[in-house]
Amino acid sequence: MKIKDMDITSLAAYICNHLDSKGIKVVLSGGAVVSIYSMNKYQSYDLDFIENISSSRKEIIKAMNEIGFSEQNKYFTHPDTEYFIEFPSGPLAIGREPISEINTIVTPVGNLKIISPTDCVKDRLAGYFYWNDQQSLKQAIMVYKDSNVNLQEVEKWADREEKLTEYKTIDWNK
Structure with a gap:
């Protein structure tokens, strides 16, 4: 090819x-x-x-x-x-x-x-959490909808990053 x-x-x-x-x-x-x-x-x-x-x-x-x-x-x-x-x-x-x-x-x-898809979502959420990048949040939601993402692991990661409050505001069904 x-x-x-x-x-x-x-x-x-x-x-x-x-x-x-x-x-x-x-x-x-x-x-x-x-x-x-x-x-x-x-x-x-x-x-x-x-x-x-x-x-x-x-x-x-x-x-x-x-x-x-x-x-x-x-x-x-x-x-x-x-x-x-x-x-x-x-x-x-x-x-x-x-x-x-x-x-x-x-x-x-x-x-x-x-x-992994789960780490991809975390990567995009890092952009959202640390730079308020709305596009990164949209991308995280896209990957979540189309791939096998472990949201429990994402939530634990957000807690370790001290961003649990921000994480809990995300509407994954947007």
């Missing part, structure tokens, strides 16, 4: 698989995860990969160049796709809590390591 024909899940899996073959261990997080878990009700063009094991920027640049991506400021772009790739600094965490559950989505072009 050519890059120009890949949807967000396939492209993310292709990149994840290629980086893994080079010893670079990454996990997809951020808005692209919302796109995947909400069945594209929310569309992100930014694929954020967080490294599980730190690699040098030179290693990442070399690996991305091998599959046709070039570095433009902090992003990687490819002439055949509108998606852009970023490698935000780790660790892989939401608020003060490290992420321990990594899901794998198997595709024809490789395996995608991705945060």
Whole structure:
């Protein structure tokens, strides 16, 4: 499959698989995860990969160049796709809590390591709790409606983040 024909899940899996073959261990997080878990009700063009094991920027640049991506400021772009790739600094965490559950989505072009739907909701709620980002709240609700999310775990996380009062105001049926 050519890059120009890949949807967000396939492209993310292709990149994840290629980086893994080079010893670079990454996990997809951020808005692209919302796109995947909400069945594209929310569309992100930014694929954020967080490294599980730190690699040098030179290693990442070399690996991305091998599959046709070039570095433009902090992003990687490819002439055949509108998606852009970023490698935000780790660790892989939401608020003060490290992420321990990594899901794998198997595709024809490789395996995608991705945060769980529950952690995706926590990630979006962090944006809502800490920056009052209403769009992040809408995204959390989208993922909840379209994926298997453990709201009890989300509530416990909100309590640990000292955001339980804010959490209890959320209408998950919006």
